[in-house]
Amino acid sequence: MVLVVVACGGDDDVTPLGHDAATSWGPVTYRAVVFPRDTLGELASRIDGELDTRITRPFTDESAFAAARIRFELLDGDEVVDSIELSPAEDAEGCQYAGNAAEIRHEVCGFEHGELRFAAISVVSPSNGCVGDAFCLSRCEQSLCTGGLKCSSSFNSGALRYSRLECVDPGSRLIGETCSYSPRGDGRWIDDCASDTLCVGGTCRRQCFEGVCPTGETCSRVPGHSAEIGACVLTSPAVRTR
Secondary structure, three states: OOOOEEEEEEOOOOEOOOOOOOOOOOOEEEEEEEEEOOOOOOOEEEEOOEEOOEEEEEEOOHHHHHHOOEEEEEEEOOEEEEEEEEOHHHHOOOOOEOOOOEEEEEEEEEEOOOEEEEEEEEEEEOOEEEEEEOOOOOHHHHHOOOOOOEEEEEEOOOOOOOEEEEEEOOOOEOOOOEOOEEEOOOOOEEEOEOOOEEEEOOEEEEEEEOOOOOOOEEEEEOOOOOOOEEEEEEOOOOOOOO
16 A cells, blocks of 8 residues: 555644543544546445445444454446455554544545556544545556566456556567467456557557557557556548648
8 A cells, every 4th residue: 555645734742543641542433435537337336345435434442443454346246346455544554643533534446447546545533634645546656567567457357348557467479469368366367468568459559658659659548448558559641640
């Protein structure tokens, strides 16, 4: 988990989460929300077993709060398309406040192409507040794909309908060569194209981000992939500009 920006406000004399000078541990109200980015399309959101885009959980026991793991899932019918698991206690460690009551809130972004991304955590109390924001960054942007990995799509199944952006092992197929998708150890499907290339329709194409392609080519959206990633295609002579 990467918190890109943490902002806190309130009393200068603050103590660890859930404590004040008079109380060993205070009750915590936990809230979780999945925000659709534009739309979830045919997908549904399930949080901690509840089919909904938001839940509330009261915690009155410190050990139960410390052990809590909240699972967020995107569903296509009964099929889990993507999931992430968050710990309210661990993610809130960077936020401290004075007061024996608090609300902790996880926010997660859901995407129609089948991806969940951590958005933010906020901790509030009568005397202090804190927000850790990850801006719905993809797994690629969080880890920066070091060690020779490439930022590309992995699909939840061989149907190649729902994907997420993450760091994956590059293949050996080059631009213009035939390619295919196959499952890796965790069951996610990735292509066998080399770095900076994407398998589209059985052929490796130059991969593009944010619409950037060489002169004479256009970055084209590929169904099933994030809108952030595309494939470069030759610009049609009819629309070529000088």
